[in-house]
Amino acid sequence: MTKDRGGKMIKEKIRKANKEVIERIINGQPALVGIGKAKDTIPNMTAKTILHAGAPIEWDRMSGPLKGAIIGGLIYEGLASDEETATQLAISGEIHFEPCHHHNTVGPMAGVVTASMPVWIVENKSYRNYAYCTLNEGLGKVLRYGAYSKEVIDRLRWIETVLAPILKEALQKSGEIDLKSMTAQIIQMGDEGHNRNKAGTSLFIREIAPYVVLTSFTDVAKSEVLKFMHGNDHFFLNLSMPACKSIMDAVANTKYSTIVTTMARNGTDFGIKVAGTGDKWFVAPAEIIDGLFFSGYSAKDANPDIGDSVITETSGIGGFAMAAAPAIVQFIGGVPQDALNFTMEMYEITEAENNSYQIPSLNFRGTPTGIDIMKVVETTILPIINTGIAHKDAGVGQVGAGLVRPPMKCFEDALEEFVNILEIEGILNRKNNPKEETE
Amino acid sequence: MSEINELFNKQLRIANIGLESFYKDLKAKEIDVIHVNWRPPAGGNKKMIKLLDKLKK
Numbered sequence: 001m002t003k004d005r006g007g008k009m010i011k012e013k014i015r016k017a018n019k020e021v022i023e024r025i026i027n028g029q030p031a032l033v034g035i036g037k038a039k040d041t042i043p044n045m046t047a048k049t050i051l052h053a054g055a056p057i058e059w060d061r062m063s064g065p066l067k068g069a070i071i072g073g074l075i076y077e078g079l080a081s082d083e084e085t086a087t088q089l090a091i092s093g094e095i096h097f098e099p100c101h102h103h104n105t106v107g108p109m110a111g112v113v114t115a116s117m118p119v120w121i122v123e124n125k126s127y128r129n130y131a132y133c134t135l136n137e138g139l140g141k142v143l144r145y146g147a148y149s150k151e152v153i154d155r156l157r158w159i160e161t162v163l164a165p166i167l168k169e170a171l172q173k174s175g176e177i178d179l180k181s182m183t184a185q186i187i188q189m190g191d192e193g194h195n196r197n198k199a200g201t202s203l204f205i206r207e208i209a210p211y212v213v214l215t216s217f218t219d220v221a222k223s224e225v226l227k228f229m230h231g232n233d234h235f236f237l238n239l240s241m242p243a244c245k246s247i248m249d250a251v252a253n254t255k256y257s258t259i260v261t262t263m264a265r266n267g268t269d270f271g272i273k274v275a276g277t278g279d280k281w282f283v284a285p286a287e288i289i290d291g292l293f294f295s296g297y298s299a300k301d302a303n304p305d306i307g308d309s310v311i312t313e314t315s316g317i318g319g320f321a322m323a324a325a326p327a328i329v330q331f332i333g334g335v336p337q338d339a340l341n342f343t344m345e346m347y348e349i350t351e352a353e354n355n356s357y358q359i360p361s362l363n364f365r366g367t368p369t370g371i372d373i374m375k376v377v378e379t380t381i382l383p384i385i386n387t388g389i390a391h392k393d394a395g396v397g398q399v400g401a402g403l404v405r406p407p408m409k410c411f412e413d414a415l416e417e418f419v420n421i422l423e424i425e426g427i428l429n430r431k432n433n434p435k436e437e438t439e
Numbered sequence: 440m441s442e443i444n445e446l447f448n449k450q451l452r453i454a455n456i457g458l459e460s461f462y463k464d465l466k467a468k469e470i471d472v473i474h475v476n477w478r479p480p481a482g483g484n485k486k487m488i489k490l491l492d493k494l495k496k
Contacts (some may be wrong), residue, residue, distance in 0.1 A: 415487065
């Protein structure tokens, strides 16, 4: 096989593979189908498994908020009584730490999921795959930001014993809820589905409230549930995320595709996966977020970028749809024109436009969808991510919100591995090996 | 020589590519200019350019 023929072949193979991936992303039909207990619902979950955000990481390298959330998770499960016994258990080797992403799951910020936690069950109706996510705890002192005080554990127990059972029964009465159509609506109502979820939360309440009142629980409990959702503008985030995860899992491991299927952060490293490079993570140190801080906090308090919520950008909403959510700049900094500019920039590194998610301010142009590692490396334009900022110490919580980009190294390493796989397969020859080149 | 002078005696329409400071200097002198947002492929990283070339031929 000549180099030229091989080259033409691979260009065509990449084009076809990326076309297939885009079709599957755009055809994805996520629907909320129920609520289950993590241990009984998430594949390969055990009583001593703790799932976390991002790529695999061992205890010693974990950041403060992730350690804090694990301590809280162990206390919540009754496996430890306080910070000291939880830490001893965490380092004992008895607990299995695994990425949410390895279990069809996503978790915001620290992303900690333990066996007893209730999880949303989302099905991608087009491809019959499932994704899972915990129920959003609200803002302030919450486990996902690494807080583990009594109020945090008490709220988790209330979620398990009141919120989840009521919503589960309500869902049984309402039937499944179409999250694709809901996402299309929120993009036209000023949300971007990652850091702004006011419209999504409101629409969800509108769907579920008539069935909440029909459940067999007390009026007081039902009222508490409705008030809790109403008081938490990010309640929809934990539905947006598994919806996006169910879409992206349907395109994982597509040979010859250069489209990014996963971006995630564990608070220490940023990691990505690419359809054509299988299950391999490409990681580099996570960046510090540029944004607005709550009163009394500054950049020196910030933990590096953390959480699986960047699955929204991976599937083409979140920061990529920021033009749809200009009001978000009041939360993260900047002016409305910046929101438009960020979305316009993302068209440069994506393969397609998702016409299901149309942005009014761009004449109903579809959101930029399908990040191509070749385009990222060639243009040096990195994906834009809208995100919250966790305090670097365990037990504190959220200190702000802002914008961040992944490290370029993740994309460069992925591109190198992509070419390497093709060379091993003999589709490309190893002539002019770029490894011999220096920058 | 005369052609150059002719050029500068006309209304100039300038598109700047590359260093943005050239664009800013002209702008400061209130000269009409646009700046083209251009960067070398892969930021000039030869290793990455070679990898991309392999996949594009």
